[in-house]
Amino acid sequence: DVSLSMRARDIEPSRLVAAQNAAKAFVQKQPDDTRIGIVTFAGTAALVQPPTRDREALLAAIDRFALQRHTAIGSGLLVSLAALFPDDDIDVEKAVLGGTSTRERAQRLRQEVPDPRPRAEPPAVPPGSFRSGAIILLTDGRRTTGPDPLEVAGMAARRGVRVFTVGFGSAGGGPAEVDGYSMYMAFDETTLKSIAGATQGEYFHAPSAEDLARVYDELATRLEL
Numbered sequence: 001d002v003s004l005s006m007r008a009r010d011i012e013p014s015r016l017v018a019a020q021n022a023a024k025a026f027v028q029k030q031p032d033d034t035r036i037g038i039v040t041f042a043g044t045a046a047l048v049q050p051p052t053r054d055r056e057a058l059l060a061a062i063d064r065f066a067l068q069r070h071t072a073i074g075s076g077l078l079v080s081l082a083a084l085f086p087d088d089d090i091d092v093e094k095a096v097l098g099g100t101s102t103r104e105r106a107q108r109l110r111q112e113v114p115d116p117r118p119r120a121e122p123p124a125v126p127p128g129s130f131r132s133g134a135i136i137l138l139t140d141g142r143r144t145t146g147p148d149p150l151e152v153a154g155m156a157a158r159r160g161v162r163v164f165t166v167g168f169g170s171a172g173g174g175p176a177e178v179d180g181y182s183m184y185m186a187f188d189e190t191t192l193k194s195i196a197g198a199t200q201g202e203y204f205h206a207p208s209a210e211d212l213a214r215v216y217d218e219l220a221t222r223l224e225l
Contacts, residue, residue, distance in 0.1 A: 001139040001168070002040045003071045005185045008140075008176035011209050015140055015168065018209035020062050022216045026136075027058045029220040037083045041076030042068035043145055047083050072146025073139055073191070077163065080135045081156055088122060090155075121158065128200025130160030134223055137195065138212075140168040142188035153195040162201040164223075165192040166215055171205055 006016040027036055037051035038061050049061035082090040135156065143149055156163055169176075173186025189205070196203040204219075206212035 001042070001071065001073075001076075001141065002065050002067050003042045003139075003141050004067050004069055004178060005071075005141050005176070005183060007067055008178050008183070008185065010176040011169065016065065016067065018212055019138060019168065020065060021209070022212045023062050024059055025213065026216040026220050027055060027062070029217075037080070038062065039076055039080045039083065040065060041072050041079070041146075043070035043072055045072060045075035045079040045146075047079055051083060071139065071141040071144045073137070073143045073188075074147035074149040074152045075145075077135065077137060077149055077152040077156065077195075078147060080137075081152065081159070081161065084133045084135070084161060085122075085159060088159075121155075124158040125160040127157040127198065128160060128162050130162075133161060134201070135161060135163045136166065136219060137163055137192075138166040138168055139192070140187055141185060142191070149191060150194055150198070153198045157199045161199060163195050163199040164201045164204070164219060165196045166204045166206055166212070167192050168206050168212060170207055 001019075002016070006014070006019065008015050011018050023038075030036060032053065035051040035053050036049075036058055037047065038049040038058060040046055040048050048064065049058055052058065078090065079092055082088070082092045153163060167187045167189050169185060169187060171187065171189045173184060175182050175184055177183075189203075193203045195201070204215045206215045
């Protein structure tokens, strides 16, 4: 989550820096043969580092996080899912950016000629059965734009992908100073629990930087990919 609320300093030295430090420690504790990708999301989502074993590239990508407005949790999940299944032709552009996708515009230019390879969802597998990958989703807010994260969680569940969700900050909400302004921030714990439950993952609450470090330590030892 790189929404503007991550700039808040109610968690020292800031929510963003605490999240970056925890993510770096997690990366460094993974086995050398484990590939890791990084997706950031605010108003939209981006794959800032495709899955790789290059730890230096991952750490550099974490250092480059840039904060933006809004919170599109569903977009972050969708881009993560597309990175795990690049051959599934998931229409990330339309779902993340909205409106008409490049595929649809091209089809119209072909005078509505049907695509000979229509998109179809792959056959569903039992939730949690995909053991070659998982998604860790951290957010300190709630969805303000983008696709419904529960619908995207359903896509992950049908592919057997576990989503481990982390709510960062106070679950009940509270004030925090961002650029001299007081903001009231709370994350959507109900949705995060539902995403984890639907995908056979697990939900974690991290109210402080120390708690977040412990959550990532636990995930580093429990994820068996």
